[in-house]
Amino acid sequence: MLLKEKMLTVAMIALLGLSGCGLGDRGASLENDPCSTSINDQACDQDNDGLTNKEEDLLGTDKKNRDTDGDGIADVADGSNSNTAKDACLPRQSTDYLGYDNTNSIWIADDCDGDGALNGEEDDYRDSSRLSNPYDANN
Numbered sequence: 001m002l003l004k005e006k007m008l009t010v011a012m013i014a015l016l017g018l019s020g021c022g023l024g025d026r027g028a029s030l031e032n033d034p035c036s037t038s039i040n041d042q043a044c045d046q047d048n049d050g051l052t053n054k055e056e057d058l059l060g061t062d063k064k065n066r067d068t069d070g071d072g073i074a075d076v077a078d079g080s081n082s083n084t085a086k087d088a089c090l091p092r093q094s095t096d097y098l099g100y101d102n103t104n105s106i107w108i109a110d111d112c113d114g115d116g117a118l119n120g121e122e123d124d125y126r127d128s129s130r131l132s133n134p135y136d137a138n139n
Helices: 005-017 053-059
Strands: none
Touching: none
């Protein structure tokens, strides 16, 4: 499936209230659900990000976390490139971007604005006195 088609599929699943594992709120049949027998089934989408467990294993992304790198973009939308799905700074974001997860270890350890200070040093969720913009080298 092409990335564009997969993203459309994820959008439709969200719109219909269905999930990749188990029953959605619309009462999908367990009969065709690969997660009904085992959440670890390779055809199951354990984290409901649009990638099956097998695809997550191939990409090296976390099948229990829909956003492996904490950049605020689901693994499937990050692209089929495992480097993008595991790089908190790709795709590049504007300086006013706030959709990241400042508790994610991959995001914390990256430096998205290239100023030499790690994201976690610039936006430390544990210490609000240590805040600067992790997407703006001038702030």
